[in-house]
Amino acid sequence: MLLFLDMAADWKRFVLILVAGASLGLAWNAASGRGFALGQSVLVQTGDELVAAPDGKRLLDEGALFLDARPRDFWRMSRIPGSLPLPEEDFERSFQEAEPRLRRASAIVVYCSGYGCEASHLVARKLREKGIAAAILDEGLPAWQDAGLPLDTEPRS
Amino acid sequence: MTRLLANTRVQLVLRLLLGALFVYASLDKIASPPAFAKAVYQWQVGGPVPSNVVAVTLPWIELVAGLLLLAGAWKREAALVIALLLVVFLVAAGSVMARGIDVENCGCVSVAANAPPSAWPPSWMRGVGWFLVTRNLLLLAAALWIVRGPARLPLLETNGGLP
Numbered sequence: 001m002l003l004f005l006d007m008a009a010d011w012k013r014f015v016l017i018l019v020a021g022a023s024l025g026l027a028w029n030a031a032s033g034r035g036f037a038l039g040q041s042v043l044v045q046t047g048d049e050l051v052a053a054p055d056g057k058r059l060l061d062e063g064a065l066f067l068d069a070r071p072r073d074f075w076r077m078s079r080i081p082g083s084l085p086l087p088e089e090d091f092e093r094s095f096q097e098a099e100p101r102l103r104r105a106s107a108i109v110v111y112c113s114g115y116g117c118e119a120s121h122l123v124a125r126k127l128r129e130k131g132i133a134a135a136i137l138d139e140g141l142p143a144w145q146d147a148g149l150p151l152d153t154e155p156r157s
Numbered sequence: 158m159t160r161l162l163a164n165t166r167v168q169l170v171l172r173l174l175l176g177a178l179f180v181y182a183s184l185d186k187i188a189s190p191p192a193f194a195k196a197v198y199q200w201q202v203g204g205p206v207p208s209n210v211v212a213v214t215l216p217w218i219e220l221v222a223g224l225l226l227l228a229g230a231w232k233r234e235a236a237l238v239i240a241l242l243l244v245v246f247l248v249a250a251g252s253v254m255a256r257g258i259d260v261e262n263c264g265c266v267s268v269a270a271n272a273p274p275s276a277w278p279p280s281w282m283r284g285v286g287w288f289l290v291t292r293n294l295l296l297l298a299a300a301l302w303i304v305r306g307p308a309r310l311p312l313l314e315t316n317g318g319l320p
């Protein structure tokens with residue numbers, strides 16, 4: 001197979017296509033006005049406060065309230081110990097239920113299902129609009145699990 | 158079947174279809190790099206910074222390779238680039254499916270998020286699953302066929318094309 005490809009294609013042209021495409025992409029991102037900063041998640045906006053998993057565990061031990069921004073069924077299956085469900089898709093109703101606890105909390109950390117999940121960012125911003133400061137668990141539950149931190153997997157109704 | 162695929166007109170149609178598909182697939186991503194980055198994040202392969210680099214560079218590689226296929230210039234190398242991309246997509250799709258990650262929109266063509274359930278294409282065509290794997294395998298076969306095809310096609314390249 002490799003011999004067949006080696007005979008059929010000019011590898012310099014092959015590399016040139018890749019390099020030209022990548023260069024155009026980087027130039028477009030830098031100069032078009034449509035680009036974004038490559039060094040951080042595009043989900044992070046001004047005002048977002050991120051906490052890494054080990055810092056999140058320290059906050060949990062100090063009594064911080066954790067909020068699960070995933071759909072409620074995911075929270076029912078497994079969650080960070082002591083966390084409350086506050087799904088982004090059902091924010092207003094869940095917020096009304098949890099508002100007294102949220103206003104009493106010394107610190108709040110919102111999480112969801114990983115760096116591709118925007119829900120924790122959206123929930124933290126909605127809380128901020130209501131005058132409640134909330135940090136976001138950086139890279140969410142996978143980072144929490146990768147750090148060897150505990151999950152509560154007892155099913156909830 | 159082999160004779161049909163070796164036919165220069167069939168090769169030409171395959172090349173034009175593949176080129177047009179990859180040019181079309183690149184446009185929405187190029188128009189909105191942050192939206193495409195969010196789509197790449199959903200695959201959860203490699204972390205946000207590598208995903209950013211992929212989101213910025215991949216659409217332009219698709220565009221350059223697609224335009225070269227349409228023009229009939231460097232077509233074997235352009236098809237080989239597309240074959241490489243498709244292999245990467247297939248490996249990533251296998252990883253996503255093995256981990257049970259639900260990707261609502263693969264970002265393959267459109268980067269629009271939160272499409273209503275009634276929208277076209279339906280969710281099983283937008284997400285990462287067996288439809289995507291089958292489609293990419295067919296495209297990979299077409300790309301490899303162009304790689305091994307004749308160096309010159311009579312219809313478009315007798316007087317033109319890049320060296």
